[in-house]
Amino acid sequence: MNAVTLSEDNRRKLLEIAAEEMLEKGFQATSIGDILTKSGLSKGALYHHFPSKLTLGYAVFEEIFVADCAHRWEPALSDPDPISGISKLLREQVAEMTDEMVRLGCPINNFGQEMSPIDEGFRQRINREINHWRDELEAAFKRGQAAGNMKTEIDTRQVATFFVASIEGAIGIAKNAQDRALLETCAEALIGYLEGLRP
Amino acid sequence: MNAVTLSEDNRRKLLEIAAEEMLEKGFQATSIGDILTKSGLSKGALYHHFPSKLTLGYAVFEEIFVADCAHRWEPALSDPDPISGISKLLREQVAEMTDEMVRLGCPINNFGQEMSPIDEGFRQRINREINHWRDELEAAFKRGQAAGNMKTEIDTRQVATFFVASIEGAIGIAKNAQDRALLETCAEALIGYLEGLRP
DNA sequence: CCTTGAAAACCGACCGGTTGGTTTGGTAAT
DNA sequence: ATTACCAAACCAACCGGTCGGTTTTCAAGG
Numbered sequence: 355m356n357a358v359t360l361s362e363d364n365r366r367k368l369l370e371i372a373a374e375e376m377l378e379k380g381f382q383a384t385s386i387g388d389i390l391t392k393s394g395l396s397k398g399a400l401y402h403h404f405p406s407k408l409t410l411g412y413a414v415f416e417e418i419f420v421a422d423c424a425h426r427w428e429p430a431l432s433d434p435d436p437i438s439g440i441s442k443l444l445r446e447q448v449a450e451m452t453d454e455m456v457r458l459g460c461p462i463n464n465f466g467q468e469m470s471p472i473d474e475g476f477r478q479r480i481n482r483e484i485n486h487w488r489d490e491l492e493a494a495f496k497r498g499q500a501a502g503n504m505k506t507e508i509d510t511r512q513v514a515t516f517f518v519a520s521i522e523g524a525i526g527i528a529k530n531a532q533d534r535a536l537l538e539t540c541a542e543a544l545i546g547y548l549e550g551l552r553p
Numbered sequence: 554m555n556a557v558t559l560s561e562d563n564r565r566k567l568l569e570i571a572a573e574e575m576l577e578k579g580f581q582a583t584s585i586g587d588i589l590t591k592s593g594l595s596k597g598a599l600y601h602h603f604p605s606k607l608t609l610g611y612a613v614f615e616e617i618f619v620a621d622c623a624h625r626w627e628p629a630l631s632d633p634d635p636i637s638g639i640s641k642l643l644r645e646q647v648a649e650m651t652d653e654m655v656r657l658g659c660p661i662n663n664f665g666q667e668m669s670p671i672d673e674g675f676r677q678r679i680n681r682e683i684n685h686w687r688d689e690l691e692a693a694f695k696r697g698q699a700a701g702n703m704k705t706e707i708d709t710r711q712v713a714t715f716f717v718a719s720i721e722g723a724i725g726i727a728k729n730a731q732d733r734a735l736l737e738t739c740a741e742a743l744i745g746y747l748e749g750l751r752p
Numbered sequence: 753c754c755t756t757g758a759a760a761a762c763c764g765a766c767c768g769g770t771t772g773g774t775t776t777g778g779t780a781a782t
Numbered sequence: 783a784t785t786a787c788c789a790a791a792c793c794a795a796c797c798g799g800t801c802g803g804t805t806t807t808c809a810a811g812g
Contacts, residue, residue: 361787380667382582386772396789397773403787407772457670466729467666468579471657481730515726515735516742520715523722527714530665531680536714543715547746559807560761585798595763596799602761606798754812761806771796782785 365403367393373418380468381411419461436498441545448541459529463522488514504551564602566592572617579667580610618660635697640744647740658728662721687713703750
């Protein structure tokens with residue numbers, strides 16, 4: 355094993371365990387000591403790779419959470435009929451969610467709800483990701499309009515914003531209730547809403 | 554000033570300052586010491602009224618957060634036309650929200666997102682409140698159906714669930730973005746959705 | 753009206769443990 | 783010899799919570 359890849363492995367290990375802890379307990383309540391115990395590495399190793407807990411949190415967000423979530427919607431967004439493409443993917447995503455994922459909620463939104471009011475760095479990163487998702491949705495809706503699959507009079511930006519908010523909200527209340535049925539219910543309602551946007 | 558009411562005042566002061574801190578920083582990151590400093594009271598006083606930080610958190614949730622939020626929707630729910638009643642109240646609520654409220658989000662949902670995965674006591678209290686809200690909405694929709702103001706074929710439970718989720722989601726992304734316009738956008742989309750449920 | 757006594761309310765020093773972070777020292781690859 | 787990497791000891795600050803003691807309150811007894 356090459357030394358540089360070994361070092362990279364340790365960094366990755368710290369990152370992944372930190373992600374687990376932060377997803378379960380939140381950023382602030384996550385203990386550096388717990389991460390070290392679970393990883394079997396030392397404090398020196400961690401602070402070699404990450405200068406502070408905050409930068410570790412940023413790295414977890416960008417290299418784990420965003421990397422896992424960001425490209426999940428792309429297949430549906432290229433469909434010339436975005437309503438059916440999105441509906442199909444939505445049902446898939448809900449079906450694929452494990453009970454653990456229902457219990458823990460959306461990693462990106464979790465960080466947002468915890469950290470947005472108290473750390474601007476987190477807030478900007480989270481906001482950028484949400485906006486990116488929304489922009490992609492809006493572009494898909496615009497293509498749907500051009501293809502004649504959606505009403506031309508609807509405000510695509512409004513629909514995209516509402517869609518993102520509703521998904522995050524649905525994940526949130528399902529997390530509170532620890533009940534995936536709430537997710538399915540909201541998904542069906544959201545699909546019904548989208549279907550109402552056809553010409 | 555009566556002694557029992559003076560004591561009650563101190564309890565209330567601790568409760569309100571704890572609520573502020575917990576709303577801003579979350580439950581876990583809130584320091585007992587900070588609450589004492591801000592209140593000017595002593596540790597003995599706090600632990601006289603509340604046996605632990607956890608029970609203080611429960612009390613904040615029930616006596617401050619729930620008390621402030623719970624009865625906010627009642628006027629709209631008695632309207633025989635729930636769609637117009639709820640739409641009207643929704644616009645009012647959004648307009649009345651201060652920038653501070655946009656920045657801090659929904660107290661109940663904040664606690665839920667932070668504490669649901671790690672404390673069952675919080676989870677149950679929050680879930681009970683969400684269910685209560687949803688049940689009231691559903692009852693209003695049923696009355697709307699009976700009065701001929703809503704389609705009879707719609708699933709009122711689904712609509713109520715989706716409504717709650719969307720509101721919480723909208724508050725959440727507006728908090729991330731620190732932008733009340735997102736709230737207004739989602740409110741209008743939600744009203745459009747409700748209008749589509751008329752016969 | 754005054755005294756007494758017990759309970760309620762409150763205070764703040766103190767406790768063990770944990771926090772994020774630093775320092776120092778050594779090892780292995782280049 | 784230099785650089786990258788990591789381990790372990792260490793640090794001051796802070797955490798929630800406890801505890802012995804003090805003050806305040808208020809009813810009962812004289």
